[in-house]
Structures are given as structure tokens and as C-alpha cells.
Amino acid sequence: MIRAYAAKQPRGRFELIEYDPGPLKSDDIEIAVESCGLCHSDLSLLDDEWGMSEYPLVPGHEVVGTVTGVGREVTHLKPGDKVGVGWFSRSCLVCDQCMDGDHNMCPDAEQIAVGRYGGFADKVRVQASWANRLPDELDTRSAGPLFCGGITVFNPLVQFDVKPTDRVGVIGIGGLGHMALQFLSAWGCEVTAFTSTGAKADEARSFGAHRVVDSRDKDALKAEKGRYDFILSTVAVPLDWQRYFAALAPRGRLHTVGAVSEPFQVEAFTLIGGQKSLSGTPLGSPATIRKMLDFCARHGIAPQIEVMKMSEIDAAFDRLREGKPRYRIVLENDFR
Template sequence: MVDSHFVLKVPENLDPAAAAPLLCAGITTWSPLAHWKVGKGHKVGVVGLGGLGHMAVKFAVALGAEVTLFTTSPSKVEDGKRLGAHRVVISKDAKAMEAEANRFDFILDAVSAEHDINAYLALLRQDGHMVLVGLPEKPMSVGAFALVGKRRSLAGSAIGGIQETQEMLDFCGKHNITADIERIRIDEVNEAYERVLRSDVKYRFVIDMATLPKAA
């Protein structure tokens, strides 16, 4: 028996394997976009192109926002555009970053590695919001003037509840959105783990449970 309050309906048009990460990376990025009412006419920045970032790009584009991807890797420019980003900025390029100052209504930071968030706070407009969904190990330093001067806000977000998750799944069904995945066998798990450590996955691994050894 399953408590119906905790049951989710996955739209039939979505591939189950590609829909599986929606319950993690999907809702993690959907929740702040929905909470801060991101939509048509908004200029949105997405920091980092990984499991979370690639979903944030897809959602923000589908919501009607103008989306700019920020990445340290020039090799990810084309993939960012393939996913729907209207613009891609290499964040290691100081001049390119300066050109983006005071431009964005909303920035979603999906990076878990140590990085300078002040560089992105400076890109927000007056009353703009920056939300962290990545979890760097070390505490981050925040310059008060970057927030106070233009009444910017910095917040964090985790996942969402059942109702919000169902709303996200319904949106995905309507817009045919799933995660980009690599399906692997159970005997490939160790190799996949090593690839995750090298950031060598686009963008989520999904284990095919049918490959589990049958009980004797």
C-alpha cells in the first residue's frame, strides 16, 4: 500500500528513464524559478552547466525568460546553446563579465565548487535575486555593498514539496522536458562514479535496474 499523498504522476509522453532525474535535479531548479515567479520578459542567468544547471536552462527558457549561461569551460558553449540558452558567457573572461553588470533580474547558481559569488551579485539589477542551489564545501564570503547598494537579495533553495513537484512534472509533460541522461548497467556503477568525479557526464546517469543480477 502507498499513501496517495506521496504519489506523483509522471506524464505518459515522458521517457521514464529521462524523467527520473526530474525528481532531484528537476525540482531543485524548478522550485526557485517558480517561487520567484520567473517568466516572460525576465533576464535570467544560470551559473554552471551540470546536472542542475542544464535543467535550469531548460526550465527558464520554457518559462519565457531570456537565458544567459555562465560557464568556466569554453567547451560547454555549444552544449549550452543546444539546451536553449540564448547567450553563453565565459566567466573567466573579466571583460565579458563586466559587460553583464546590472543586467539580470534573477540568477540561479548551480555550482558546488568553490567560486566567487560576488562576481555574479554585481550582475543583478536593482532588486534582483540570486539563488544558490549548489553546495560548496567551504563558507563563501559576501560583500555587503554588492547587496545593499541596489537592494539585491541572496537566497538559497533546496527541493520542493509533493504539490510543487507534481506541478513541475505537469509542466515538463506540457513542454516535453526531461533530463539529458546516460543509461548505464548496474555493473558500470563504479566506472560511472569515477566519471562523476571527473565531471564527465551529460548530465545524469540513470541505472537500468533490469540489469540487476537475478536472485539464485
């Protein structure tokens, strides 16, 4: 039996449940959960913001733990291995996307907490190909958020060949943005943080930003015209996107990983005249996750976390809903 924390209705409080996962599939592994990061996507699932949640809902998709069981087809992992798992739990492995190495774009990909029970539990099961062994240099306590928040902002650097000589801006210095600053600084870019919170300016610099721009100051944004090769938006709210497109250099790209619910408003000639682009990416493949983990180990990159107990899950969600974390919450397993 697996014990987990489940909400039985949208915006509900969490209750302890037990469920039988059945026999272990031949290509699955079972993981004893040591900790699981709390992501804003978990809050969106709890509130059924995307219309895909099923109740009882067990969220949680930034899992770190120890392999306790492997299916008969699994050869690259063994009991005792320390692994991490993120948003995806399974892909078909045979479609064009999977065969090209883009498992995260598999049309039949399954999510760890959508249509099944997720990581706020004492154990979780996933397809072995979606579990990545942790480098010894990484702190297991803080590694969980790398498997969603981290790969979300790392994957675009790989997909769009961001260069060390590029000037890059990051919009929103929160759970995603503070990791993006660290990646880009270690990548070698000139990094600018766009933030509406003046108190975060010093923190942004500590994460690697060379410059900080007040995103509420229209004159300050206007002064950035034509500067950036790449702007990464991590916010989930609509902004005056035209100003950010104006800040792009010719052939520049505005890339979003924030789940903005409203359409982007941009004039066609803004794109045409400077050959500019708008794009988005869905997390990353297992291979890209491995690259990210190695990069973090090499450069000492880690999310800034607050640690709470899994039994404090309601208080943790309340804290996240109020926008208080600096910058990610990790819930440690305290099942008895």
C-alpha cells in the first residue's frame, strides 16, 4: 500500500489516504519518496485551474528518493539508487518525437500527478526512463525543484542555442526566475533581471544578474530597446509584451515558460521588421534533464528552498498561494 496526501475537491484541504498501486509494471520503478518540491503547477492542479484535475487529487511532481523496486525490463537503475522525477511519468518511446529524443513532446506522454497519484506520498511509481540518477555533488534536499522549475528554464537554453555571448533578460524573479539567473550566469551570458519587486534587486544580483531593470518603469523599459538576443518570461500574468519585443535585437526571441492564460498581443510588423520570434517549451526530455543535472553539479547551482514537513502540506499550499516562498518549498517525508 502507498500512503499519500489527497484533496477531495478543488481548493480542498488534504487528507491522508492509502491506495494499492497493483503489480509493478515491467518498465517501471518504485521510489521511496524522501522529499517533493511544491510548484505553482501543484496549486493550479489543486484549484483545477486547467480543467484536467481528477479527485481525489495527489499532486507533487518534483520527487527525490531512493529506488526500492525495479521492473524486469529495467537495467540502468537498481534498488538503492538516488533518483529524481519531474512532471512526466511515462512516454511511449516509439513515436517520432520519442525516437527523435523529444520524449517531453510525446503525444501519449503521461504526467505524474494527472490521471494518477503524484509525489506527496511515501512512495511513487514511474517509467524508469523518466527517472534520473542524481550526481553525487548535488544536495538531495534541494534537488527536487530542479526536476520541474529547473528543467523548465534550462531546456530553452539548449533548444534555441543560447550562446555565452548573448544578452539575455529574465522576466520575473521567483521560483523559476531565480534558477534561470543562475543558469544563464554560469552559461556565460550578460544577464538582466526584469522585476516589479524592488526588494528582489539585490537577490537577483546574488543569483547572477549583472543588471536589474524595474519592469514597472516604462522609461526604463524603453531604454532597453534593441538590447537582447533572448528574453525568457517566467511569469503567468499578461504584460505589455510590445515593450519586451521592442527590447529585442534583430533576430531576438521572446520565450515564455509561464502559463499565461490570455493571448499574447503583438503586432505582426513587430515580428516581421526585426525577424523576431515568440516561442514556448514544455519542460525537457530525460537526456536534457541529465545535462541540466551535470551542469548544476559542475557549477554548484541549486534552487533556494524553504523546507517543511509533508504533514504540513496545507500550510505549505497556503504559503504558496500567498506568494511568500523564497523561492521554492520542499516537503520532506515524515510518514510514520
